[in-house]
Amino acid sequence: MSRRCELTGVGPMVGHNVSHSNIKTKRRFLPSLASTALYSESLKQSVRLKVSKAALRTLDFKGGLDIYLLKASDEVLSPRAQKLKRQVKARTSPAADQAAA
Secondary structure, rough: OOOOOOOOOOOOOOEEEEEEOOEEEEEEEEOEEEEEEEEEEEEEEEEEEEHHHHHHHHHHHHHOOHHHHHHOOOOOOOOHHHHHHHHHHHHHHHHEEEEOO
C-alpha cells in the first residue's frame, strides 16, 4: 500500500535531519494520510479513499467530493479516483440534460 493521497497525489518527500553540530542525515517526510469514507451525492453512496488531511480541508472548502473530482486533473488522481470521477461525470451529465429540457 503506497503512502500517496488518492485525490491530490501528494507523497513522501526527502530531506535532512540537521543536528546542533550541523550534521545532516537523510530522512523522509511522510504525508498525513487518513483512510476516510467520503460521500458522493450524485452516486448516493460513500466511498473509502486514502486521503491527506489537507485534501479533506480542501474538500470541505470546495463543497464536496463530486465538485472536487470534476475539477481535478486526471494526472494527480489515483486510478480508483479516476474511475470514481468517470462515474460521477456520467451520472451528472444526463441530469443536466434533463434539467435544460
